[in-house]
Amino acid sequence: MKEKPVVIIGAGPAGLAAGYELTGRGICPIILERGDIVGGISRTESYKGFNFDIGGHRFLTKNDEINQLWENMLGPDFLKVNRLSRIYYQGKFFNYPLRPANALLNLGPVESLLVLISYCRTRLSPRPEESSFEEWIVNRFGERLYRTFFKTYTEKVWGIPCNEIRADWAAQRIKGLSLLVAVSNALFGGQQAKSLSEQFSYPKLGPGMMWQRFMERIVAGGGEVMFHSEVSAVHHDNSRITAIEYSNGETSGKLRAEHYISSMPISRLVQLFQPQPPAEVLESAGQLVYRDFIIVVLIIDKQRLFPDQWLYVHSPKVRVGRIQNFKNWSSYMVPDQSRTSIGMEYFCNENDQTWKMTDNELVAMATGEMEEMGFAPASKVIDSYVVRQSHAYPVYDATYKQNLQAIRNYLENYNNLQTIGRSGMHRYNNMDHSMQTGILAAKNCCGEHNDLWAVNEEKSYLEEERAAKDVPLVPEKVLIGVFARMDKFAFAAAVGTVCGLLVFCATMWIISRGGDVLNSHLRLLGQYFIGYTVTVKGGFIAFGYSFFWGFLFGWLFAYLRNLFLAIYIYRIKRKVELLSLKDFFDSF
Numbered sequence: 001m002k003e004k005p006v007v008i009i010g011a012g013p014a015g016l017a018a019g020y021e022l023t024g025r026g027i028c029p030i031i032l033e034r035g036d037i038v039g040g041i042s043r044t045e046s047y048k049g050f051n052f053d054i055g056g057h058r059f060l061t062k063n064d065e066i067n068q069l070w071e072n073m074l075g076p077d078f079l080k081v082n083r084l085s086r087i088y089y090q091g092k093f094f095n096y097p098l099r100p101a102n103a104l105l106n107l108g109p110v111e112s113l114l115v116l117i118s119y120c121r122t123r124l125s126p127r128p129e130e131s132s133f134e135e136w137i138v139n140r141f142g143e144r145l146y147r148t149f150f151k152t153y154t155e156k157v158w159g160i161p162c163n164e165i166r167a168d169w170a171a172q173r174i175k176g177l178s179l180l181v182a183v184s185n186a187l188f189g190g191q192q193a194k195s196l197s198e199q200f201s202y203p204k205l206g207p208g209m210m211w212q213r214f215m216e217r218i219v220a221g222g223g224e225v226m227f228h229s230e231v232s233a234v235h236h237d238n239s240r241i242t243a244i245e246y247s248n249g250e251t252s253g254k255l256r257a258e259h260y261i262s263s264m265p266i267s268r269l270v271q272l273f274q275p276q277p278p279a280e281v282l283e284s285a286g287q288l289v290y291r292d293f294i295i296v297v298l299i300i301d302k303q304r305l306f307p308d309q310w311l312y313v314h315s316p317k318v319r320v321g322r323i324q325n326f327k328n329w330s331s332y333m334v335p336d337q338s339r340t341s342i343g344m345e346y347f348c349n350e351n352d353q354t355w356k357m358t359d360n361e362l363v364a365m366a367t368g369e370m371e372e373m374g375f376a377p378a379s380k381v382i383d384s385y386v387v388r389q390s391h392a393y394p395v396y397d398a399t400y401k402q403n404l405q406a407i408r409n410y411l412e413n414y415n416n417l418q419t420i421g422r423s424g425m426h427r428y429n430n431m432d433h434s435m436q437t438g439i440l441a442a443k444n445c446c447g448e449h450n451d452l453w454a455v456n457e458e459k460s461y462l463e464e465e466r467a468a469k470d471v472p473l474v475p476e477k478v479l480i481g482v483f484a485r486m487d488k489f490a491f492a493a494a495v496g497t498v499c500g501l502l503v504f505c506a507t508m509w510i511i512s513r514g515g516d517v518l519n520s521h522l523r524l525l526g527q528y529f530i531g532y533t534v535t536v537k538g539g540f541i542a543f544g545y546s547f548f549w550g551f552l553f554g555w556l557f558a559y560l561r562n563l564f565l566a567i568y569i570y571r572i573k574r575k576v577e578l579l580s581l582k583d584f585f586d587s588f
């Protein structure tokens with residue numbers, strides 16, 4: 001039995017961030033990692049010098065502390081990459097967000113017309129309810145565009161029909177840019193385009209390089225990372241964790257600590273408790289669902305396949321969901337620039353048909369699909385590598401909230417245990433949020449009282465935050481005032497009255513001055529206002545005429561202003577919806 005001040009489970013971004021924070025405070029933790037490298041899902045694997053991520057990992061954050069930490073850790077090795085990622089559909093590359101000219105060109109005139117007709121039909125009679133992802137999209141883009149671009153990919157990712165994906169889940173994911181941000185951008189120009197053209201950071205040798213540096217700092221600070229050490233039991237006395245057991249299959253060990261921090265899947269964690277938790281907690285743990293992931297890396301004897309960092313594959317003809325082209329993330333990811341390594345990504349469930357395919361079968365499928373998509377003949381595939389990643393995505397299904405709450409309630413009994421990270425909290429945390437929870441947990445071990453569950457609770461999308469940062473936000477009240485609909489009648493009456501009064505007063509003023517000064521000029525009004533003379537009676541006649549024309553002008557002005565404003569706002573709204581969807585797809 002070893003004694004340590006803090007035991008951390010998992011050497012992913014969350015566990016490493018916790019370890020780094022602790023060593024910075026003079027506490028030497030031990031990190032137990034069941035794998036053989038650091039980084040968790042954000043690790044970089046290497047095969048014959050070809051580096052690859054488990055799905056491409058962009059470093060993007062709104063948190064300055066994390067950003068600074070990343071920058072300090074890698075310095076010049078932290079590259080800035082200009083994003084290019086498109087949709088691959090029916091042999092064509094579509095820009096995303098969709099651009100009308102590009103979509104028209106790719107779809108052809110007939111299909112574009114059908115898309116337009118379908119769109120108009122939906123706008124005229126939208127689906128009465130928006131309770132599913134399908135309904136949300138159809139109401140905004142029309143049935144045909146939904147089937148073309150959204151249905152297949154979303155179903156590939158989640159493995160369930162779009163009409164079974166709940167709207168509230170979709171709404172949470174599709175919050176995206178607020179209209180406020182978009183309008184502010186439109187008014188102040190330029191900046192949004194910059195932030196949405198998206199430059200992201202990426203370590204020269206892949207994300208693993210970042211995590212390797214973290215580990216080196218932890219070890220240099222007196223901490224320890226133990227690989228091949230899978231936690232196999234968590235001992236407790238109902239109010240505190242008393243020890244943790246780990247094993248590498250052959251040997252095992254036991255650790256005792258003052259504090260325990262866990263980034264392993266929360267459901268698995270409670271299942272390892274000894275004595276066992278109450279049955280209802282175990283039942284909840286059993287019901288938390290994850291989506292899993294396979295990446296088939298193909299090394300192709302071809303210098304250039306496509307310029308994108310990744311492609312979304314919306315085509316229903318192939319099973320692959322996304323394709324990474326690692327040398328477009330960083331040229332250092334491949335040892336030989338005359339070759340290209342791509343990652344064919346398959347979303348699946350652990351132990352389903354795809355998961356159970358042998359490596360050879362997976363490589364054959366990926367090679368066939370790559371050839372079918374026209375990137376290279378199968379004969380050009382010179383090597384391959386397969387990685388299966390379980391617990392890649394925490395699934396937000398109908399019952400996850402109550403199941404998670406039941407587990408959280410139970411774990412709250414243990415005052416020396418904290419759960420952190422993505423699977424550790426069953427939350428859609430990216431690397432930055434995962435690290436944030438790790439850092440806060442470490443601070444809590446030193447006496448602070450941070451609420452880890454408050455991190456990323458109201459997920460506001462990276463893009464929104466970044467756009468908002470770049471743009472001076474117009475206060476909502478001002479926008480509401482500027483964009484309020486004009487009351488046509490009131491405005492017309494006001495303009496009419498002002499015009500009438502002006503001419504009436506001018507007439508009265510000239511009369512009061514003896515009628516000589518401007519008499520000759522004002523008299524000319526009689527050519528337009530039949531019956532007008534520079535007299536009191538004429539003043540009333542002129543008021544009537546001027547009111548009429550002023551009213552007409554005012555009404556027309558207000559009508560056109562409302563119309564142009566409606567078109568303008570509609571265009572911004574469409575843009576926001578498209579951008580929000582980009583976030584939606586990006587976040588898988």
Ligand SMILES: Cc1cc2nc3c(=O)[nH]c(=O)nc-3n(C[C@H](O)[C@H](O)[C@H](O)COP(=O)(O)OP(=O)(O)OC[C@H]3O[C@@H](n4cnc5c(N)ncnc54)[C@H](O)[C@@H]3O)c2cc1C
Nearest residue numbers: 010012013014034040041055057058231264421422430431
């Ligand atoms: C396909 C894909 C693409 C992504 N792209 C991005 C992106 O572009 N940008 C971004 O910021 N985020 C991205 N993410 C999210 C990112 O991968 C996670 O946020 C991050 O890895 C979570 O870190 P973590 O430390 O919480 O968990 P993990 O990375 O899951 O690490 C947990 C660690 O615990 C270990 N472990 C588990 N069980 C045990 C046990 N019993 N004993 C010992 N060790 C154990 C695991 O081996 C693992 O190393 C992506 C995720 C996926 C799936």
